[in-house]
Amino acid sequence: MSDWSTLLEVGGPLAALGGGAAYTRARHPGVYWPTVGLPISAVRLLCSYGSVMEACGLTVQPSRLRALAVTATTRREVRPVPPRRGIIRPTSTGLRVRLRLAPGQEPADVAASAERLRHAWGVHAVYVRDVKPGVVELRLVGFDVLSNVRMPRKAGGGLLKVPVALREDALAFVRDYRTIPHQLTLGATLSGKSMYLRHLVTGLAQQSVALVGIDCKRGVELAPFAPRLSALATDPQQAAELLPVLVREMEDRYDLIKARQGIAPDAQDEEITSDIWGLPEHERPVPVVLFVDEIAELFLVATKKDEERRDEMVTQLIRLAQLGRAAGIYLEVCGQRFGAELGKGATMLRAQLTGRVCHRVNDEASAKMALGDIAPEAVFAACAIAPERPGLAVAGDTSGGWSRIRTPFLSLANAAAVCRETAHLVPDLPALASFRPAVPLRPTDAPASLLKPASITE
Ligand SMILES: Nc1ncnc2c1ncn2[C@@H]1O[C@H](COP(=O)(O)OP(=O)(O)OP(=O)(O)O)[C@@H](O)[C@H]1O
Ligand SMILES: [Mg+2]
Secondary structure: OHHHHHHHHHHHHHHHHHHHHHHHHHHOHHHHHHHHHHHHHHHHHHHHHHHHHHHOOOOEOOOHHHHHHHHHHHOOOOOOEOOEEOOOEEOOOEEEEEEEOOOOOOHHHHHHOHHHHHHHOOOOEEEEEEEEOOEEEEEEEOOOOOOOOOOOOOOOOEOOEEEEEEEOOOOEEEEEOOOOOOEEEEOOOOOOHHHHHHHHHHHHHOOOOEEEEEEOOOOOOOHHHHHHEEEEEOOHHHHHHHHHHHHHHHHHHHHHHHHHHHHOOOOOHHHOOOOHHHOOOOOOOOOEEEEEEOOHHHHOOOOHHHHHHHHHHHHHHHHHHHHOHHHOEEEEEEEOOOOHHHOOOHHHHHHHOOEEEEOOOOOHHHHHHHHOOOOHHHHHHHHOOOOOOOOEEEEEEOOOOEEEEEOOOOOHHHHHHHHHHOHHHOOOOHHHHHHOOOOOOOHHHOOOOOOOOOOOOO
């Protein structure tokens, strides 16, 4: 009897503790990691570091001096040495540790063992980052951070830099217009493209930037942001009027830069500039970001007359993509597909869009349109995105790097509220004044009806 009661006294709380930990791990991984997962993984890493590195083939033969010293002092067998390990730095989503590579090793050797390391230390994923020659950083991520996205506190925003999504290695994915001026975002319907745009609009709304929208879905995606938009076109006809104005604005800005180069032939070297960022602040025109939602709508034509208009618009978009960066005009293009079948100029425009984000797609060909020029593995990763995870995407740039990202959820109402609150930041751009969208009255702002409703029972 006493055996049973002892078993119950000890086993009961232990079972409850185990069950609680399993529940927290499944339902609240963000709480489980710092309280249980982190200490366990840190101890595993500390205790098994040498043997795991040896099993992964990441050790090297010790130097002769070291081998002599070991035999002389301890008389133990001389074992291969793993890369020297730095201190373990815990984070809210995982832990980081730096390794000094042994001579003859390269970061790719460690990256090739990432999967083995993740199993050995019981973490969700291991990523390897090159810090400086000879040093790599291992980023251990404790749980799937993309299942419930929470942006890191220090996300690294700034002028024309928007932390728009979370990467799978728990770092913020920052859309930086000054490094990657133009971007293409592709994805099937309901894959999360508009959510991505929503984050960009709200991020940029708080900065001194002019936001221009072309939304040929009659404005359903971008019209809620009207208070903060400098211009909005909601059908191809309006887009055909807006684009030449933007091209003229770009040409005026080039003239401004040229004038600056011309007026002061004796100017200091650092005062000579070939883009707006070298102009003195009071002369510098405000940057413009052009959002195009559903680009295919601009390409599709029904009549011969529309064809001419289409060709003109495509040429103007290509010119903006080719020359816009120096004039501070950036493109953010969204669509379901963007291939040669859209017509003349489509692939040329696509080639100008350096940044690539591909949400869930319905076929491999669509993923190839976005990521084919980047990496074949990125195309496979995009094809594997499940419909249950809207907002998940593969982001790459044409330098060949890519990673999985996911936007946090942001309701349209909250995004629209940000645009209303920042409406006073709309910059003064006379060229675009006639395209400024009418701001719809909110129901609460509508004047109360003066008619008293009569009861039907009267
Ligand atoms: N990161 C996210 N987290 C949670 N839900 C999301 C996320 N991104 C998008 N969603 C949801 O997925 C649905 C589709 O998103 P969205 O409207 O952005 O898709 P879309 O690609 O623009 O579709 P369409 O091409 O039809 O316009 C919406 O209901 C949205 O709330
Ligand atoms: Mg959309």
